[in-house]
Amino acid sequence: MSELWKKIHYAWWVLFGLVVMVGAAKGGIMTTGGLFLTSVTEDLGIGMGSLTLYFSISSIVTMISLPFAGKLIAKYNIRVLLVAAVILEAGSFAMFGLMNSVWGWYLFAIPMAMGSVIVTQLAGPVLINNWFKKHRGLAIGIMVAAGGLIGAFLQPVAGNLIASAGWRSTYIILGVGVMAVVIPIVLITIRKAPQQKGLQPYGMEDVKQKDLLKVSTTTNSGVSTAVAKKSSAFIFLLIFFFFDTSIAAFNQHVAPFAMGIGYDIKFAGNAMGAWSVGVVIGALFFGFLSDKIGVRSTATAAMLLGLVPVGILILIPENPIMFTIATGLYGFVVASLGTLGPLLTTALFGNKEFSQIYGLAITGLAVAGIVALPAYGFIFEITGSYTYVLYAIFVMLILNVGSIFFAFRGKKKLEKAGHWN
Numbered sequence: 001m002s003e004l005w006k007k008i009h010y011a012w013w014v015l016f017g018l019v020v021m022v023g024a025a026k027g028g029i030m031t032t033g034g035l036f037l038t039s040v041t042e043d044l045g046i047g048m049g050s051l052t053l054y055f056s057i058s059s060i061v062t063m064i065s066l067p068f069a070g071k072l073i074a075k076y077n078i079r080v081l082l083v084a085a086v087i088l089e090a091g092s093f094a095m096f097g098l099m100n101s102v103w104g105w106y107l108f109a110i111p112m113a114m115g116s117v118i119v120t121q122l123a124g125p126v127l128i129n130n131w132f133k134k135h136r137g138l139a140i141g142i143m144v145a146a147g148g149l150i151g152a153f154l155q156p157v158a159g160n161l162i163a164s165a166g167w168r169s170t171y172i173i174l175g176v177g178v179m180a181v182v183i184p185i186v187l188i189t190i191r192k193a194p195q196q197k198g199l200q201p202y203g204m205e206d207v208k209q210k211d212l213l214k215v216s217t218t219t220n221s222g223v224s225t226a227v228a229k230k231s232s233a234f235i236f237l238l239i240f241f242f243f244d245t246s247i248a249a250f251n252q253h254v255a256p257f258a259m260g261i262g263y264d265i266k267f268a269g270n271a272m273g274a275w276s277v278g279v280v281i282g283a284l285f286f287g288f289l290s291d292k293i294g295v296r297s298t299a300t301a302a303m304l305l306g307l308v309p310v311g312i313l314i315l316i317p318e319n320p321i322m323f324t325i326a327t328g329l330y331g332f333v334v335a336s337l338g339t340l341g342p343l344l345t346t347a348l349f350g351n352k353e354f355s356q357i358y359g360l361a362i363t364g365l366a367v368a369g370i371v372a373l374p375a376y377g378f379i380f381e382i383t384g385s386y387t388y389v390l391y392a393i394f395v396m397l398i399l400n401v402g403s404i405f406f407a408f409r410g411k412k413k414l415e416k417a418g419h420w421n
Helices: 002-007 010-030 033-044 048-075 078-098 102-131 136-165 167-189 209-219 232-260 265-293 295-315 320-334 336-349 354-361 363-383 387-416
Strands: none
Touching (some): 010 136, 033 048, 033 136, 033 167, 033 232, 048 078, 048 102, 048 363, 078 167, 136 265, 232 265, 232 320, 232 336, 232 363, 265 295, 265 336, 295 336, 295 387
8 A cells, every 4th residue: 555655646645735725715615605695684784785895805805915925925835824824714704703794794805815815826826837747737627626526515514504503603614614624634735846855746757858849839939918918809808807707706696596586595505516516517628628629619618508507597597406407507607717718818829928918817807806796786785686687697698709709800910910929
């Protein structure tokens, strides 16, 4: 048995640590937030729009924290930093259970977002890039899918806990539970670089000199940031990110939507579990499909497919089987964001200055997070229904098909102008 363990490259243990960390942080904290909304608003007499403003605060803090978090990861001990980040995120989530005013959510949304930036967004890609020379895409796909897989288990658990133990106890149980599980795993498995274990990255021995030359050539081709950000391709990519994130943001309102049409909290938790299963499958599927038919066709197909679950939720939400199928398919579709966003950026502008261009383009994600979540809440407050929200999402899916088309038309203009080199 000891010989078997020795044959497993340590990169896979790092990936295991990331799967547990990212999966618990996303599936146990970030995606369960919507399950609490109805119970909290009814118990404390808080408006849905007012409460969901804390999601906007989180988005603003995330946007501000990203550049600083990257510097912290480069400078400090990664395990110490991750433990601190987990405590900030999960500890703040647990503190929601002690709050009696909406200002408590606004206050603790700040440290929660600061921790989440490191735990769920930056650490994974950085560590996988350090440890994997081979199967890097597979490793990222596994990590992304982990959030949905663990969420598929934790969503129903959270829904049942809220129903049986109350929302206050559930906040505390989930927050403390995530810290208790994740912190030991991080300390045991995570190392910043292979050199700390006297190793090379996984697959380094398989990289031949001609492959290195090919990678170098590919990396140097593309459009400069200065040119890209002035192009129509960039504008439509920004629009795509905004709409796609707004479409995905409905996940925090699935539980209130379900309960608003007569389902109980247990059913809402199970529906969100179906959403998480869809995310798991979609995260792996869209990466595979984009390799086969190209990212443009895959992104277009994903947006058109999204019309199906939204249509079901508009027309026959009272059917519990169809509601569950629709939420699962919806989760499958929105999983495309994590996979297709970077691939679309590369397809449009190449690898020459990918990180700078992608960093600018994902502003659309942050803006959507700031605007869409509370907007959906306020629409529900005003109309007493999520029907108009679903109509808006249906339109956004169609507009995103147009965004993809015009973005690639903009790419052709860049190529004709000689900006791609």
